Amino acid sequence: MQVTVMVNDTDYTRDVEPRMLLVHFLRDELGLTGTHWGCDTSNCGTCVVLMDGEPVKSCTVLAATASRYAVRTVEGLEVDGQLDPVQRGFTEEHGLQCGFCTPGMMLTARALLDRNPDPTDAEIREAISGQICRCTGYATIVRSIRWAAEHSNPEV
Amino acid sequence: MQVPAPFEYARATSVDNAIELLSELGPEARLLAGGHSLLPMMKLRLASPEYLIDIDPLADELGYLIEDDHEVRIGAMTRHRDLLESGLLAQRLAIFTDAERVIADPVVRNRGTIGGALCQADPSEDLIAVCAAVGGQMVIRGLAGDRVVGMRDFYRGPYRTAVGAAEMLVEIRVPLLEQSGSAYEKVDRRVGDWAVAAAGASITLVQRKIAAAGIALAAVGAREVTCAEAADVLVGQPPSDELFARAARAAQEACEPIADQRGSAEYKRHVVGVLTERTLRRAAERARAEQE
Numbered sequence: 473m474q475v476t477v478m479v480n481d482t483d484y485t486r487d488v489e490p491r492m493l494l495v496h497f498l499r500d501e502l503g504l505t506g507t508h509w510g511c512d513t514s515n516c517g518t519c520v521v522l523m524d525g526e527p528v529k530s531c532t533v534l535a536a537t538a539s540r541y542a543v544r545t546v547e548g549l550e551v552d553g554q555l556d557p558v559q560r561g562f563t564e565e566h567g568l569q570c571g572f573c574t575p576g577m578m579l580t581a582r583a584l585l586d587r588n589p590d591p592t593d594a595e596i597r598e599a600i601s602g603q604i605c606r607c608t609g610y611a612t613i614v615r616s617i618r619w620a621a622e623h624s625n626p627e628v
Numbered sequence: 629m630q631v632p633a634p635f636e637y638a639r640a641t642s643v644d645n646a647i648e649l650l651s652e653l654g655p656e657a658r659l660l661a662g663g664h665s666l667l668p669m670m671k672l673r674l675a676s677p678e679y680l681i682d683i684d685p686l687a688d689e690l691g692y693l694i695e696d697d698h699e700v701r702i703g704a705m706t707r708h709r710d711l712l713e714s715g716l717l718a719q720r721l722a723i724f725t726d727a728e729r730v731i732a733d734p735v736v737r738n739r740g741t742i743g744g745a746l747c748q749a750d751p752s753e754d755l756i757a758v759c760a761a762v763g764g765q766m767v768i769r770g771l772a773g774d775r776v777v778g779m780r781d782f783y784r785g786p787y788r789t790a791v792g793a794a795e796m797l798v799e800i801r802v803p804l805l806e807q808s809g810s811a812y813e814k815v816d817r818r819v820g821d822w823a824v825a826a827a828g829a830s831i832t833l834v835q836r837k838i839a840a841a842g843i844a845l846a847a848v849g850a851r852e853v854t855c856a857e858a859a860d861v862l863v864g865q866p867p868s869d870e871l872f873a874r875a876a877r878a879a880q881e882a883c884e885p886i887a888d889q890r891g892s893a894e895y896k897r898h899v900v901g902v903l904t905e906r907t908l909r910r911a912a913e914r915a916r917a918e919q920e
Contacts, residue, residue: 473637490637490680493667496629512630513668515820520735527735532667536637537660537684580735601819602733 477539479504480548490536495519497535498545506546506575517603520576521545527580529602546575549582557620558582567616569607576603581617590621632670639682643690643769643798646683651771651794653679659796660684661705661744664736669748683796690743690798693717702800704743708732711742721802722914723762723810723828727754733820743797751786752822752847754814759800760844760853761828762810766790767799776801779844783853805840808832809914811907814846815899817890823847824890827879827903831867831911838862843875843904848883848896857882858904867912869905876904 475492476485479502486501498504498521507530510518514532521530523541530538549556558581561567568574577600584591584599591599596617597610605613638653640646650657657679660666669675683690683705690705693714700721702711711717712728731754732740745755746766759766760779768775768791782790791797814826826846832839841862843855858879865871885896 489634491632491634493631496631512671514664514736517733517735526738528739529664529735532664532736533739534637534660534663534667534680534682536639537663537682540684599734602735 473536475535475539477535477543478541479543480545481542486535488535490534492535494521494530494533494535494538494543497538498530498543501535504545504547508572508575510572515602515604516573517580517600518573518576520579520603522579522583525583525586527576527583544579546578549578556582557624558585558617560623561616561619562613565616565619566612567609568613569605569609573603573605573607577605577613581620584617585621585624589624591617593618630671632667633673633676635670635677636679637682638679639684640686643686643796646681646686647769647771647794647796649679649681650796653681655793657681659747661747662707662739662741663744664732664740665744665748665750687741691741695720695804698804700802700804702742702802704746704797704799705741706743708737708740708742708745709734712737720804721762721810723758723812723830723911726812727758727814727828730754730814730816736820742800746782746800747789747791747797749783749785749787749789750822751849752826754812754823754826754828754846756783757826757828757844757846757853758812759802761812761842762802762830763842765801766797767801768792768795769798770795774798780852780854805832807834807915807918809911809916809918810842811910811914813903813907813910815903822890825883825885825896825899825903827900827907829904829907829911831862831908831915833867833912833915837864837866839864841875843879843908845879845883845900845904847890848885848900850883855879855882862908867908869909872905872908872912875908876901879904 508518510516519530522544658677690703692703717724810830812828814823830842841859843858861875
């Protein structure tokens with residue numbers, strides 16, 4: 473079937489099987505491999521992307537379903553060559569070790585800060601509780617998101 | 629790579645259209661709501677429908693929470709996150725808020741729906757126990773119109789419900805009773821895992837006595853989720869810790885947990901007792917608070 477999905481403000485049309493999951497559409501059809509593919513069971517959260525601004529696990533959404541939404545991936549976090557404060561926070565506070573969970577963590581962080589610009593550490597931990605960092609670098613991930621909250625000056 | 633087996637895809641444009649499609653395509657068609665129960669089952673080949681009818685476009689039509697004439701009406705496509713964030717539920721039916729805090733994780737709660745969870749009918753499903761404890765009524769729509777069933781009729785055992793081949797769960801109605809309180813608690817191993825055991829309770833007080841009570845258990849293999857034996861202990865009595873302990877013992881006796889990787893049967897039975905007591909105490913506190 474023909475599916476058109478808007479990803480990072482661009483429409484992409486592909487002929488795919490109805491069973492194609494959004495994560496594979498992004499990676500294999502569009503070559504957007506920033507979205508990682510992990511557990512396949514909606515547990516690990518490395519495949520998180522935003523659909524209409526809300527984080528979802530793209531291994532558990534059909535590409536066909538996603539065609540009703542505006543999808544944003546880690547490739548779309550940067551705007552006009554400027555890294556998102558969340559990306560800068562992960563750099564400043566060493567928010568990643570192996571980097572496998574990072575794209576999903578950053579997108580969840582972006583959605584959290586869009587709704588709640590000044591979250592407590594407990595709110596940050598709750599927001600990322602559906603995502604697994606097997607380097608167990610959670611403390612620095614929380615600090616990275618705090619950094620982003622404190623440096624979210626729009627004109628920077 | 630886990631992907632579902634091939635299927636034909638159709639997208640519903642309205643509730644009526646979804647029911648027409650179900651009726652045309654026959655029993656091998658399934659509705660896809662939030663997808664967070666069905667797609668994992670399809671990846672594991674525990675479900676292999678020939679047709680999927682995507683009802684995501686009905687999220688507006690069936691996504692609502694309305695207080696209406698002594699009841700709350702919840703649209704079947706209301707997402708977990710909206711249940712969790714509902715002020716009405718937090719104030720009047722806190723059992724939903726308690727449960728939603730511990731259902732899956734925040735990202736899954738963005739997509740999963742109450743109707744999808746109820747129709748999946750996993751024996752560990754929290755919302756089945758929640759709806760059973762508060763006397764929820766399920767509105768099932770077919771070509772011939774609506775019918776309304778309680779949880780005792782709705783839940784037919786693991787993965788089986790009263791919803792027929794060309795029918796669709798469209799709404800959940802929960803009575804709003806005065807001087808009532810409810811609570812839910814579960815023990816799980818980590819965020820997003822199914823319960824080791826879980827209990828929900830609701831209590832209605834009239835002149836300092838328990839006029840009505842509902843207790844329901846999840847994940848402990850009882851023949852039905854509603855635990856009438858425990859509720860019977862309570863009715864007509866003034867609430868007390870001693871009474872709640874007796875009800876908890878009745879719940880422990882009524883449940884039939886099995887040993888698995890989440891714990892031994894003895895451990896799960898112990899947890900049922902603890903959680904039943906705790907939820908009863910909290911439900912009673914909330915009922916008293918509503919009285920004042």
